[in-house]
Amino acid sequence: MTLQNRSRLFVFIFSFLVWLALTSIRDLEEVVAGLLVAALVSAIAGKFLITSEKSEHIIKRIFSAIKYLFKFLWEMVKANLHVAYIVINPYLPINPGIVKIKTKLTKDSALTVLTNSITLTPGTLTVDINPEKKEIYIHWIDVLSKDVEKNTKSIGGKFEKLLTEVFE
Amino acid sequence: MIREHIGMVFILLGIMFDFFGVLGLVRLPDVYNRLQAATKCVTFGSAGILLGVFIKQGFNNFGFKALLGIAFIFLTSPVAAHAIARAAHRSGIPLTKETIVDQYQEDNELKD
Amino acid sequence: MRLLRWFIGLLIIAAFLYGDFFIYQGIILYKLINVILFCAFFILYRVLRGPTAADRIVALDILGILIIGMLALLGLVYDQSFFMDIGLIWVLLSFIASLAFAKILEGRYLDD
Numbered sequence: 001m002t003l004q005n006r007s008r009l010f011v012f013i014f015s016f017l018v019w020l021a022l023t024s025i026r027d028l029e030e031v032v033a034g035l036l037v038a039a040l041v042s043a044i045a046g047k048f049l050i051t052s053e054k055s056e057h058i059i060k061r062i063f064s065a066i067k068y069l070f071k072f073l074w075e076m077v078k079a080n081l082h083v084a085y086i087v088i089n090p091y092l093p094i095n096p097g098i099v100k101i102k103t104k105l106t107k108d109s110a111l112t113v114l115t116n117s118i119t120l121t122p123g124t125l126t127v128d129i130n131p132e133k134k135e136i137y138i139h140w141i142d143v144l145s146k147d148v149e150k151n152t153k154s155i156g157g158k159f160e161k162l163l164t165e166v167f168e
Numbered sequence: 169m170i171r172e173h174i175g176m177v178f179i180l181l182g183i184m185f186d187f188f189g190v191l192g193l194v195r196l197p198d199v200y201n202r203l204q205a206a207t208k209c210v211t212f213g214s215a216g217i218l219l220g221v222f223i224k225q226g227f228n229n230f231g232f233k234a235l236l237g238i239a240f241i242f243l244t245s246p247v248a249a250h251a252i253a254r255a256a257h258r259s260g261i262p263l264t265k266e267t268i269v270d271q272y273q274e275d276n277e278l279k280d
Numbered sequence: 281m282r283l284l285r286w287f288i289g290l291l292i293i294a295a296f297l298y299g300d301f302f303i304y305q306g307i308i309l310y311k312l313i314n315v316i317l318f319c320a321f322f323i324l325y326r327v328l329r330g331p332t333a334a335d336r337i338v339a340l341d342i343l344g345i346l347i348i349g350m351l352a353l354l355g356l357v358y359d360q361s362f363f364m365d366i367g368l369i370w371v372l373l374s375f376i377a378s379l380a381f382a383k384i385l386e387g388r389y390l391d392d
Contacts (some may be wrong), residue, residue, distance in 0.1 A: 024228060
């Protein structure tokens with residue numbers, strides 16, 4: 001079985017399970033309709049899910065993905081408390097600016113997860129990314145330093161190590 | 169019965185963070201700061217409301233729809249925020265007066 | 281001066297949350313829906329007032345995420361799960377609309 005067909009089969013099973021979860025099953029017609037819809041989805045958009053052959057260390061990677069999820073949720077709670085503190089304060093203690101950090105990740109999916117996590121963590125928002133030079137521009141609501149190396153360690157460093165374990 | 173109360177706590181927390189996010193949208197001075205406050209707080213707040221609904225409803229189709237909604241807003245809202253911030257900076261909307269550094273502008277001027 | 285303005289705003293918000301301006305029939309969930317409607321009025325203020333176009337786009341993007349929380353609560357009140365379908369479709373369409381608005385703001389066409 002080629003890679004594309006394996007990806008299509010995986011998408012078919014996954015979307016059929018989602019359909020079964022969304023409709024409370026009462027009769028056979030809903031199951032047949034779900035099969036048709038899942039076949040349509042996997043025929044049109046099925047080949048984009050799995051793109052690489054590699055599957056070693058799968059248990060270790062899933063483990064570090066779960067660890068990453070918990071770290072991300074904790075950072076997100078801290079981010080919301082920070083924004084609430086800024087908004088309630090009558091003097092608006094902001095000190096904004098756009099800074100630049102470097103990254104070592106190479107894959108597209110890893111970069112997407114990294115930039116989305118940066119957007120949802122305290123005080124930072126991804127503005128643009130330069131894929132050739134591996135640089136990310138970040139709007140920071142409370143700029144502490146203008147040095148590139150120091151900002152790389154303090155903004156991206158806490159996610160980059162775990163993401164390297166998950167994706168590569 | 170205890171499940172109802174836990175769900176209610178999550179819903180109350182979510183509505184509180186929604187309110188803070190919208191307050192930030194009104195009070196902060198320029199587009200980028202507003203985008204920060206609004207995206208973070210409103211995403212977290214709506215996810216909290218949906219999680220509370222899921223805990224109150226359990227594993228029926230309503231609960232699964234709420235879980236799907238959580239996955240949806242966590243995936244889409246940072247992407248939309250990133251696109252709006254980049255478009256605003258490229259179309260020349262100025263940053264607020266209190267800004268102290270803009271390394272994106274410096275690098276773009278070097279490129280041109 | 282700034283403190284005085286902040287205090288007046290706080291009083292107005294407290295008055296709004298204390299009184300029953302929209303719908304209220306004695307259940308706490310109706311009260312919570314009132315709070316979300318109040319947040320939606322803040323967002324409409326930003327849409328109407330916003331000094332640049334990017335502010336309006338941000339506000340519309342946030343409105344979509346707020347609405348899914350409100351529809352989940354409405355579904356909880358009436359015990360119907362089709363409200364969540366409306367919410368999911370609303371979030372998807374508002375995400376696509378903000379991406380398209382951002383592209384137009386940047387000066388590119390849609391078939392670029």
